[in-house]
Amino acid sequence: MSHDSSFRPRRFVLGQFADSDRLLLATRQMREKGHTGLDTHTPYPVHGIEAALGLGRAKIPTIVLLGAIAGACLAYSMIYYMNVFDFPINVANRPQHSPPSMLPITFELAVLLGGTSAFFGLFGLLKLPEPYHPVFEAESFRRASIDAFFLSAEVPEGGNPADVAVDMRTFGSTEVQIVEESER
């Protein structure tokens, strides 16, 4: 089969806004108008963007909690297995199973697994690293990490990007462009 028929480039409408307040407002209006696949691109986190995009609760806290619990359980059972069950050492007849001496490592491993799940869980959730994304096609998008505020909307298959662009311009975008995924 040929490349031409199998590859359907994803299309995005990318609108730039003068400041974060206008971006927030336009995001809410676009969403209320029924546009899907919306995302904002800002140099720093903008207060209120989650509500404007209609995002649910963040998933990271649950992942971290599970990671930390797993770390604590792993540590405690590891120490128990090694020092009580598999290779007990009798030092001055102290108890083999001595919880106070097991707490430091239990705590450390809870932090270690909690922290690594905060980090790697984040990249799993965000599907990063993702070196290529169609929004990078726009040259002006370089400013998204420096000082500019963008709103992107993925155009659904069969949709007309021009319609989305018109809406975005109505809601206050200073510069609207349509970008298309390039075939690699």
Added chain:
Amino acid sequence: MASTSTAAAPKSTDPLEPALLIEGAQTDASLNASLFDHVWTAPGKGWWGLFGIALMGLAMLGIGLTYTLYKGIGAWGNNIPVGWAYDIINFVWWIGIGHAGTLISAILLLLQQKWRTSINRFAEAMTLFAVMCALLFPLFHTGRPWFAAYWLLPYPSVNGIWPQFKSPLVWDVFAVSTYFTISLLFWFLGLIPDLASLRDSSKSPTKRMIYGIFAMGWRGSGRHWAEYKWSYLLLAGLSTPLVLSVHTIVSFDFATSVLPGWHTTIFPPYFVAGAVFSGFAMVLSWMVPARHFLGLKHVVTMKHLENMNKVILATGMMVSYGYVMEHFIAWYSGNPYEFAVFFKVRQRGPFAPIYWLMVFCNVVVPQIFWSKKARTNILIMWIAALLVNVGMWCERFVIIVTSLHRDFLPSKWELYAPTWVDWSIYIGTIGLFSTLFLLFLKFVPAVAATEVKELRHEMAHHAHGATAAGEAHG
């Protein structure tokens, strides 16, 4: 190096007007330009000069460690009874220095202290490098580091033996390795948006590609920020008890033994306070020259320096309280060995000069920061910070060597003197630290530009909201 339009901020003479965290009229673009300037411009003569000195230090580390591996631990000054000396003194010293980074980045974040923003990246990098230096000492003290993994980690070897988890030294292994890992992840997570800015503001395709690889395709997505903020906050939340636990566990190495001068319950809080004390002093020792040479005076303002001096004063007082309590308990307990260590051996013994130097640097010197003049004088604070570094090193020397060299049996008493190998490794780690730090200052923005932009935005919004009756804020 960097001379943006911000050099001369109007100095207010009104003492009631709060000092600024960001000076001059800044925009996101001007901050981007001025904070990344030192990454894009070629390093000057000063950087090369320091880098040369740092490399000489690194060479000393190479020589010292090679000789240690060739000769064995006998090349060091350690003897019986002083079985722990420079290796553990320097280990504790470096770990303590690292603690300021975590304190600034994590605890001040949780306490919503806005002034942390300009200095956290810098201090976190310091944490990483300090912990690397610290790790070298216990590793080489094992004598055969290539076997260390078998002894220290729960590795399923054919011998079927496991580490003794009731030993604080094994706790140390877990605490310090966890500390290093979490600090690295936290630092890198905070760096990602800045790496994306570097990618996007780079002029050459090679630099764009290199920073692009590390930026991992970050595109400032709102959906990403929503999870990212939680991840960053939770890492800070985990780091906070972690940093307290690390130095607590380090102090357990001493406190769980029965040696006079070590066997005390005040050690964990007193070690943590000392760690923050020395760490802030180290941040200040580097920050004062760095803000000058990297052109960061508009974001690392006098207010930041003054706040750091206040923390040094506060933690210095805690450390002094620790000293007073140790001596009081030594007298009040009526234990003759404790009394002898604190009132005879340390104050009048062969290492008395180091003890009194410690008292001078850690108790007397920070008191200068009661005066606002001293807190805002660059030269005074820099010298005081260097003296605190010296003082905290002396404290570790006093704790470790004086307690060991005169314990219960007079027939065991022995003096201690470091050899050239000890000195070479110690100075070598300072070289390693400086090398890594200078490379960091060259390749990575020393100030978290994304967070400074966010802070500027927040402050502008507040000022705006005050006049416009905050209509945009829901």
